Amino acid sequence: MKNSETRKIAFISGRLGSIFVTGVVRGVEEELREKHGDLYRLSHFNAGIETGGREACKTAAEVVENSGADALIVLSFDPGKKAVKAAQEKKMPVVAIEREVQGIHTVNIDxxxxxxxxxxxxxxxxxxxxxxxxxxxxxxxxxxxxxxxxxxxxxxxxxxxxxxxxxxxxxxxxxxxxxxxxxxxxxxxxxxxxxxxxxxxxxxxxxxxxxxxxxxxxxxxxxxxxxxxxxxxxxxxxxxxxxxQPINMMGRAAVEIIHGCLNGKNKRPKKIRLKTGLVVRESA
Missing domain, CATH: 3.40.50.2300 (Response regulator)
Incomplete structure (x- = not known):
């Protein structure tokens, strides 16, 4: 695929109504817009349930197989072995945010x-x-x-x-x-x-x-x-x-991993662990 072609990034989340999800998506979109212009297009998919599980894994596998995406970001759940294997066969990079998953790239905190x-x-x-x-x-x-x-x-x-x-x-x-x-x-x-x-x-x-x-x-x-x-x-x-926790940065880091993968870098699963910090205000 040539660099001039628009590439599709699929984003899957099952935590509807969450301000956290909105913050991560904002980070993804800002990184795409500020650093990569029209090179990528983001498509959203609903995992279906809050906790992940079979339905979310099924959604992830279907997105890998049928969406035509060049890369996949999953938020807060394990996409499952079937989706990961299918992505590897397609040489499609997968990044999990807020979840440690073996065999794929991850962006998380401790x-x-x-x-x-x-x-x-x-x-x-x-x-x-x-x-x-x-x-x-x-x-x-x-x-x-x-x-x-x-x-x-x-x-x-x-x-x-x-x-x-x-x-x-x-x-x-x-x-x-x-x-x-x-x-x-x-x-x-x-x-x-x-x-x-x-x-x-x-x-x-x-x-x-x-x-x-x-x-x-x-x-x-x-x-x-x-x-x-x-x-x-x-x-x-x-x-x-x-x-x-650096919510915006989680989304940005996922984009940079994918950009590297689609340009011949990050051949081994990359694990990014971002820092947290205590913020003291009036409630405690």
């Missing part, structure tokens, strides 16, 4: 370490009974939120603490609306002194909004900590303490 950092901060603040908001990917081995939660639990256990079942809630999606719903799910709401949203800032913001409407003060009664450092983290009142 979610386990980030979970540890979140727990350390809340413990340092004096928290002794910490609630948690998970998402439905938290039970999927290898998923980002599962790794994040594992690191958080590890650090709590090291300090003689654990997460009680009554202090947990699960958000169906990464939205403010789902965060609002989690407030009533936490049965030990009057006992916890801190809360960490594995499910991200939008969910944490929703929890804060509902807590305030129920007379629960943040951070005086409950410290609240998010994850991602989205725009909403600084827009909600009080502004969220959170763990920042």
């Amino acid at each position: 979610n386990y370490r980030a979970g540890i950092e979140a727990a350390r901060y809340l413990i340092k603040c004096g928290s002794r009974r910490i609630g948690i908001i998970t998402d439905i990917q938290s039970v999927v081995a290898g998923a980002a939120s599962a790794e994040r939660l594992a690191g958080f639990r590890y650090e709590l256990k090291k300090n003689g603490m654990n997460i009680k079942k009554e202090d947990t809630a699960t958000a169906d999606y990464h939205t403010v609306e789902c965060g609002i719903k989690t407030f009533d799910m936490i049965k030990g709401i009057d006992k916890i002194d801190a809360l960490f949203s594995v499910a991200g800032d939008a969910v944490a913001a929703g929890f804060v909004i509902e807590a305030k409407s129920n007379g629960v003060r943040v951070p005086e009664d409950i410290r609240v900590m998010g994850f991602d450092d989205m725009e909403i983290a600084s827009a909600v009142e009080p502004a969220l303490t959170t763990i920042r």
